[in-house]
Amino acid sequence: VKSPKGNHISIFFSMFTEIIMVMLFICSQALQQNKEPTYLIRPFTRITIQNNNEYLLGVHCKSKDDDIGFRSLKKGEKYSYKFHINFPNSTLFFCRFSRGLINKGVFDLYVVDRDYNRCTKCLWKAEKDGLYGNGEFPKLALVFFKWIK
Known part of the structure; x- marks a missing residue:
């Protein structure tokens, strides 16, 4: 029972x-x-911006969650920040560039779909004609954004 x-x-x-x-x-x-990589422990990704222009370059970077802040870069000066890719693989960092009061453009410096396999140390060089993005992996390295003014 x-x-x-x-x-x-x-x-x-x-x-x-x-x-x-x-x-x-x-x-x-x-x-x-899910077609994107899903690692439990994600490495830091570093964005570095280098000003190769004769003028002072204003840079203000943000994501949906974080405001990295505004920096003024002299010629040859670099500015870096680092972050982890978020869990749903939707990390996006964008930066507004300016020369004094002149808006040079707002560009996506890190987009998971484009950059995950391109770089963990992403170098962006501000040149006379625009912004060049280089990664560690040469076949996928170059990204270019033309200044709007």
Whole structure:
């Protein structure tokens, strides 16, 4: 003769097992559909901006979550910041460039889809005609943005 208490424990463990199995199935399906890399420990990515112009270059960088702040770069001066790629693989950093009151443009300096396999140390060089992005991996290295003024 089974006791009612033993029957409740059996039902509880049966439901618990079913819930775990459903959760594992859902997670495995989600991982199979995700085409981006999903590492638990993600390395830092570093963005470096170098001004190669004769004028003082204003740079203000942001993401959706972080405002890196404004910097003025003299010729040859570099400015760097680092970050981790977020979990849903949607990290985006953009920067506004200016020469005094003249807006030179706003450009996406890091986009996961474009840059994840291109660089973890991304170097952007501000030149006379625009912004050149170089990565560690030569075949995917060069990205170019033309100044708007």
